[in-house]
Amino acid sequence: MNGRAASDNVVLRSLAQIGDCGLFLLTLLAAVPRSLRHARETVRQVWFIGALSLTIIMVCGLFVGMVLALQLYHVLSIFGGTAATGEVVALAVYRELGPVLTALLFAGRAGTSITAEIGLMRATDQLAAMEMMAVDPVAYVAAPRFLGGLIAMPLLACVFCATTLLGSHLVGVSWLGIDNGTFWSNMIAAVELRTDVVNGILWKSLVFGAVVSLIAVFQGYTTPPTSEGVAYATTRTVVASSIAILALDFVLTAFLM
Amino acid sequence: MSQRKSYAVGTGLFIVLGFATLAYLATQTTSVANVRLGDTYTVDVEFANVGQLKERAPVKVAGVRVGQVKSIDLAPGKEAADVKLAIDKRFDKIPEDSVATIFTSGLLGDQYVGIEFGHARKMLADGGRLALTRPAQQLEEMLGKFFGAGGAADNLGGTYTVKARFSNVGALSAGAPVKMAGVAIGSVASVQADPVKLDAVVTLAIDRKYDQIPDDSAAAVFTSGLIGSQYVAIQPGGSPDMLKDGDELVLTQSAMQLEDLIGKFLVNGSPGEKKPGTSPDASAGKQ
Structure with a gap:
């Protein structure tokens, strides 16, 4: 895992990073059964990664729903189709915005803290100390955080989608006066359980959760043990996660829809 | 230990909340949603053509919403759709010979059931039936x-x-x-x-x-x-x-x-x- 030293060439360096990351994923997966012995640690990570992200997820979801309803209402009123606002909000959020925005927020809120935490453990030789004590840092530090992200992300995406509907309902029905029944009936008629909720929210957010957690843990685990290195790794977590989320979103949409 | 307990409880709450919202999204906002009705009474209506009428579409009197469409069924062997309307109990003074019509809001809008009052003394009751109906106007016909x-x-x-x-x-x-x-x-x-x-x-x-x-x-x-x-x-x-x-x-x-x-x-x-x-x-x- 010393790909960074391999070359100064950006392309080669990125390739080496991706390769290292893939190998690290295998190590991580191999360590998952062992890490289940520290299940309490995984629960703690779900708390830190998931439950503490609820505030930002819910506030952002609320505003995304509100602005979507506001924008859609004015465009749809040109065609006399304001009743479709709920339907369009739900489809847009379930299929794209929900998982993608949650994942981006998740990378910013939880991914960075994972990277910084593990990175500081690396910088302060805590990981080396664990190895000395015959405690596998991958199983005890990395895997619980990876699993925590994997568990938290779909749940956060669901909460995000629900608050988005709440926001759009607030603006659309309570403020702009779309009929409540039409708002819901159009949405219900348009949204399908399998394609939208399962393929849209669940699968996408599960994949995004895995990718963001993997990148965050990997960047922290392989950071150069300096304060500059930790800062750099944290930045790279956000950049790489964002790119991976948006690129994967396209691929997943092509496959799942 | 107490701190450990607190985050364990919090994590449990978070997971329950996540699954609750998932259940909500999956059941209440998709096609398999259950229709929850408040204090309403049901009226049967038969339409020759319901057009694009959907369940939970509004039922209106004089353009004001008084209820919603509960179900749309096609009885086997019949060429008319059975529509059940759930009307708010507050609006229980609807004459029995009222006419139910499927209207469209605007040119491209959604369809709803409009009720025009008749003159009968007898009022509609739960399980009653509106015999006089006008089907959805198809745009082509119009x-x-x-x-x-x-x-x-x-x-x-x-x-x-x-x-x-x-x-x-x-x-x-x-x-x-x-x-x-x-x-x-x-x-x-x-x-x-x-x-x-x-x-x-x-x-x-x-x-x-x-x-x-x-x-x-x-x-x-x-x-x-x-x-x-x-x-x-x-x-x-x-x-x-x-x-x-x-x-x-x-x-x-x-x-x-x-x-x-x-x-x-x-x-x-x-x-x-x-x-x-x-x-x-x-x-x-x-x-």
Whole structure:
């Protein structure tokens, strides 16, 4: 895992990073059964990664729903189709915005803290100390955080989608006066359980959760043990996660829809 | 230990919350949603055609929402849809002979059930039935009524055929109506291209009732409205001789192309091109 030293060439360096990351994923997966012995640690990570992200997820979801309803209402009123606002909000959020925005927020809120935490453990030789004590840092530090992200992300995406509907309902029905029944009936008629909720929210957010957690843990685990290195790794977590989320979103949409 | 407990409880709450929202999204906002009803009573209505009416669509009296559509079913062996309306208990003074109609909000809007009150003394009760209904208006039928395009002649007395040549028939197709004074008197039997004269030969089947059409009448391809379908309009001439089976209409006006029309507007009314067989009033462009 010393790909960074391999070359100064950006392309080669990125390739080496991706390769290292893939190998690290295998190590991580191999360590998952062992890490289940520290299940309490995984629960703690779900708390830190998931439950503490609820505030930002819910506030952002609320505003995304509100602005979507506001924008859609004015465009749809040109065609006399304001009743479709709920339907369009739900489809847009379930299929794209929900998982993608949650994942981006998740990378910013939880991914960075994972990277910084593990990175500081690396910088302060805590990981080396664990190895000395015959405690596998991958199983005890990395895997619980990876699993925590994997568990938290779909749940956060669901909460995000629900608050988005709440926001759009607030603006659309309570403020702009779309009929409540039409708002819901159009949405219900348009949204399908399998394609939208399962393929849209669940699968996408599960994949995004895995990718963001993997990148965050990997960047922290392989950071150069300096304060500059930790800062750099944290930045790279956000950049790489964002790119991976948006690129994967396209691929997943092509496959799942 | 107490701190450990607190995050364990919090994590549990978070997971429960996540799964609860998932259950909500999966059941309440998708097609398999259960319809939860408040304090309502149910009324049965039978419609010949529900159009695009959906469950939970509003039920309105005088344009104000009083309930929603509970279910839409088709009873086997019947050609009418059974619609159950859940109406708010507050609005329990609906006469039994009221008329239920499926309306559309706007041209492209959603459909809802409108109830127009009758005069009966007896009021609707739970499980009651509105016998008088009007089905959903299909857009095609409405346009047809507006422009008469849908109402083909009944052809009771048989038809006779007349040919007309057009340099351009636009989107005219067989089956399109032939109208005189806006009333359908027949239909287009066939539209064919003449391989020699390189124009379109349209065969018109006109009802035998209308056998008093002067043989110098003009035929024109018009469009019903801006987005309507095309039809052949006969503009009667002044000749004492009448059209017979197999005759040909000499004066024709081809279909207006939108591009031509715009061109005519832009060059201030002077016709850009003279088409052979164009009738004198063709450039009026008032259609």
